[in-house]
Amino acid sequence: MTTYAPSLPAGRVSLKGLLRSEWTKLRTVRSTMWTLGATVLIGVAASAIAMALTRAHWTTESAAARAAFDPVEVSLVGAYLGGALLLGVLGILVISGEYATGTIRATLAAEPRRPMVLAAKVLVFGAVSLIIAEVTSFASFLLGQAFLTSPARHATLSSPGALRAVAGTGLFLCVVGLLALGIAAVVRHTAGAIGAYVFVMLVLPVIVSGLPSSLGNQIARFLPLSIGGVMADDSVPHAFGPWSEFAFLCGYAVLALALGAVLLVRRDA
């Protein structure tokens, strides 16, 4: 009897093949396109509406309100809140969607070196979310400013801190998406991961805001959502400054992903 032995190519499964596979996975599911489209749309629409209303009420606002108006920050609020929610959910689905459908077992059978699989997901989702987040952020800013015609005060990319705020908001969104992906690698279930992510992003800030302000301010600057706020507006009191805060956020994402990688290797799929 002859035994069939397939002729195997040299080498072995590479990161390149895994990256192509993850990209195919991401683009062949409708929810991805809907989520990415909604991210851009919500950011841009929120900015346009806020700025159009601001312009319409400009002459009736008090001088103090006009002085406090920050055209950079207001144009980015929709981008960073909507984006944090939508890109976070998409980041979660990149992992939890595979567990929910059982695809994870096909994925890990195709490449049993699990950290490589997670790395491919991080790189592909990271790149896609960074592009979409930056597009959202820049489009929201530019469209919003276009509504702020004279006499309303508007900003340009060359205004002090504006470029950092706009590009930084995109970076923030990409990294919270990766934080969400890391949480999903730990939690695995979609509902559980979204719950944990929303708790960290939205519930914690509310709890902290109820604390005595001396304590609350100390804690708030470490929270991911506040970090996003500081990226868009560096005049926030008690903050460490945008890039230091951004470094914290990257640290959280790395911790979540590292824990996710350890658990992915240890647990049964």
Add this chain to the structure above:
Amino acid sequence: MIEAQHLTKRYGEKTAVDDLSFTVRPGIVTGFLGPNGSGKSTTMRMIMGLDHPTGGQVTVNGRPYHDLRWPLREVGALLEAKAIHPGRPAWAHLWMLAQTNDIPRSRVDEVIAMVGLEPATRQRAGKFSLGMGQRLGIAAALLGDPGVLIFDEPANGLDPDGIRWVRLLLRRLASAGRTVFVSSHLMSEMALTADEVIIIGRGRFLAQQTIAEITAQSTARFVRVRSPQLELVRSALDSRGADTTLEEDGSLSVRGIDEAAIGEIAARQGLVLHELAPQTASLEEVFMELTNNELEYSGNTGTEGKQP
């Protein structure tokens, strides 16, 4: 070739797979038989490196799954029906798997044709029937044209035509020299598909036999005898050491002596027989006997010397 040595999997207190050792050889279809919940799927997941064994080890082509360089080109598996993202078209599911192992796009179209899913290529998997999902899973297993194939209950959800198609596919794969390992809880299906079966119960190894050996075991369990002179026949047989039982329907069940001997005894004494019929146990009954022994044994754990 798949080799398991002392493979064990415990979930807390519960032992799903208990010190299982076996070898699955190339060139034949090897059935993996056991009642539902006997540890077949867990064993298959351990072969695939998806579940970590608590003890022992299992290798494919001499290596742990984790060390395979091109896993999909060496092992193809159908582990569960419809483990596919419902929003992803069939071709995309196969293409994303193919890309990991540098398998060309043309092969995706080939396996789709092999399983007869061409009309549904662009359909999202969520719209698939269980049978179509099963065919897509089989296509995924064949994607890398591997030498080792593992199928967990492949007939599930298929219509009779589909079951026949799977049976022929498995036999063709094996006759081309591949290792084919297929689980089922139905002995009758295995009798048609497999050359050899590994039988487990409660996670324990019970037997590894060829279908021919099992068929031999299942023949001539007892002989049914009817006669107008039944009492005379019975005493004649009893005196020759046979074990006879009078059944409610008026027939006599005779064990320990075959139909030829019974006929000769009757003829020598001038007794009339109306029926002389060897009764064979079905393969299913042999299987039930094997696994029931295991259940009994399991109920008595802690008692020494009860091992079958």
